[in-house]
Amino acid sequence: MLVLFPRALAAPGPVHKATAVGSSVLLPGLENITHSDSLCWEFLNGSGPHPILQHHGGVLPPALHAPYAGRALFHPSNGSLLLEDVQESDSGTYRVTGDRESLEFQLEVLRDLVARATGQVVCEVAEGRVASITWRKDGQPLSPDRVSWLSSSRSVLYLRPAKRSDCGSYSCNASNGISWQETSLEVTVEGLTSHCSSCSPCSPPFPQ
Known part of the structure; x- marks a missing residue:
């Protein structure tokens, strides 16, 4: 199952989304980005921000941090991030930061009852x-x-x-x-x- 987040440019706070354990979640990137723009994705929880990836623009591949290697897919064309096989430990706030703006998304991963x-x-x-x-x-x-x-x-x-x-x-x-x-x-x-x-x-x- 693939869960899509709506864009949140006009939202006063993070957009909240609940999804099931084992599904895939597509976190949208920033609007009006260019191929040369730098982007940073982070996961925020009680212990502080944890880097997911850093993209410096251009043709170089993004630097993907553990434990997201093998289950996170970055799309340089729009800055979106696909998380696969999400677990309850993936619940939290995700933030994407570009050269001119940033967005936050609140993800809650739940087990079926x-x-x-x-x-x-x-x-x-x-x-x-x-x-x-x-x-x-x-x-x-x-x-x-x-x-x-x-x-x-x-x-x-x-x-x-x-x-x-x-x-x-x-x-x-x-x-x-x-x-x-x-x-x-x-x-x-x-x-x-x-x-x-x-x-x-x-x-x-x-x-x-």
């Missing part, structure tokens, strides 16, 4: 960084006061004390900037199953 629900009405994100988890019962949103976050990737729905009205189909929706996934679970209440027509007889019981 893999979520599952268990018999105890727990929604757990097995892979990826989650931004939010929401719960529904029979298609209707549940009140946030019935839900607790056990960790950044795990949410539990409380059904205590269990009632007949708690029987039904529950679903949790986990999402981040690039993907979302919904998983569902049929819940029965032990001792009340015969009074709950909407419950599946094969679903794991939730004890009273």
Whole structure:
């Protein structure tokens, strides 16, 4: 998958883009550059700027710094930079600086979410960084006061004390900037199953 950044000449700050792990990202260069212009690409994070490449113009190839050798492709004609097989560690700000101007791009690299629900009405994100988890019962949103976050990737729905009205189909929706996934679970209440027509007889019981 190739992700394209829009140009940001009129933007007040860095342009933000989220993409998936393993994809390729094209960072646009500066407008109105010439073949003889010098360009510098840098990666900015909490520890300071890290050089990616330095192009001094002309026919000489750019000086590409590790760890970008073999997975970064520079286009001298427009100054753009193609990053291949991006990983979560590539998240951060990228800055291109020319003779007359500079631009910044904010990249967020995320893993696709893999979520599952268990018999105890727990929604757990097995892979990826989650931004939010929401719960529904029979298609209707549940009140946030019935839900607790056990960790950044795990949410539990409380059904205590269990009632007949708690029987039904529950679903949790986990999402981040690039993907979302919904998983569902049929819940029965032990001792009340015969009074709950909407419950599946094969679903794991939730004890009273």
